[in-house]
Amino acid sequence: MALLDFLIKINPIYIVVLQGFASIFQFNFNLISIYFHFLKSKTQSGAYVSATNRNYLTNTKN
Incomplete structure (x- = not known):
């Protein structure tokens, strides 16, 4: 409880920090997650989605 009382005493500074x-x-976490999402979509799922879209378009044209 002493730590809690100490934190309550320096409350504004502690909260700001x-x-x-x-x-x-x-x-930083948002940047890392966006970067990894971009990396994953470029390599695996990006190629998969483009391939499935291409197949879907060629199948529906006929």
Whole structure:
């Protein structure tokens, strides 16, 4: 409980610092997830989707 009382005493500074760290971490995490999603879609599912779309278009034209 002493730690909780200490955090309540320095409440504004602690919250601002914690929010700063959290926002930086969240931003980096979003960048990493977007990058890996782009990488995965470029290699595996991107080629798969384009191939299935091509097959679908050629099959529905006839």
